[in-house]
Amino acid sequence: MLTAGELYCMICTQMFREPCDWGGHWSVIQALSRRGIQAMEDEENGVSQENLQEAQPINLKSHLAVLDALMEAYINEVISIEGVVTAVKKFATFNASQELPYDMEDALLFWLNKVGRTLQDRRGSKKVNDPEGSDPSGWDLPTLDDILKDLSDGRVLLAVLCFYCPNHICPEGQARPLAELHETAVMCCHHN
Structure with missing residues (x-):
């Protein structure tokens, strides 16, 4: 083909x-x-x-x-920078004078970081309200600085999927798929 x-x-x-x-x-x-x-x-x-x-x-x-x-x-x-900012405004707040993206790569980093932070905040508030609730096995999302380097382990991609499709990708109370993804990512990093 x-x-x-x-x-x-x-x-x-x-x-x-x-x-x-x-x-x-x-x-x-x-x-x-x-x-x-x-x-x-x-x-x-x-x-x-x-x-x-x-x-x-x-x-x-x-x-x-x-x-x-x-x-x-x-x-x-x-994708446009304006479109990314509009999308982020729907779920997160930010300081426009300090955080507005200046090019497409920065806009993508801005969006991914806001998705990751919002997802972590949501998961953190659920854990505080329910200490026995789902724990994503220490799942910690980095703040992205370099799009190619920081996306390499799949955690941010998983965060985006969990954010936009929470009932399909990360059902409540099921942390095991996250742990398995993390284990897979670690194994892949060691074999590259």
């Missing part, structure tokens, strides 16, 4: 919602370029259609560059 470009075309159809004949890799590269995004293999070389069509062996570096560029395009299509 990757070397034929089908997957990329399906992604672009859903993401860009523009009339276009998604005819393979070249149309995807062009759509990204029109949005100011270049899929780059390294600092000097852009991804080519020929590189993406290589099948024996697959040119993984080129495909990862396209996937990265598609993720950047998606972020640019659906």
Whole structure:
């Protein structure tokens, strides 16, 4: 699917919602370029259609560059700093003069930190009110400073899922899945 470009075309159809004949890799590269995004293999070389069509062996570096560029395009299509701030205002308070994000990465860190803090505050108040209540096995969310480094163990992703889908991901009184995720994350960190 990757070397034929089908997957990329399906992604672009859903993401860009523009009339276009998604005819393979070249149309995807062009759509990204029109949005100011270049899929780059390294600092000097852009991804080519020929590189993406290589099948024996697959040119993984080129495909990862396209996937990265598609993720950047998606972020640019659906997320704005104002939208993030509006979303956070629905569940948290903050000091606008000190905490407003200044770019997209800062906005993502702002949102994730507010979700994590709000979730911890909620869990903390439940524990104070019910000392026998669920204890997420010492589950402690870090304050994020670096998006790539701080998201590596999965705890913040789990916090987002618990925050937005509490009855499906983290049912009350069931701390074991959190403990299992933590154990899995620790094991993965030791084997990287």
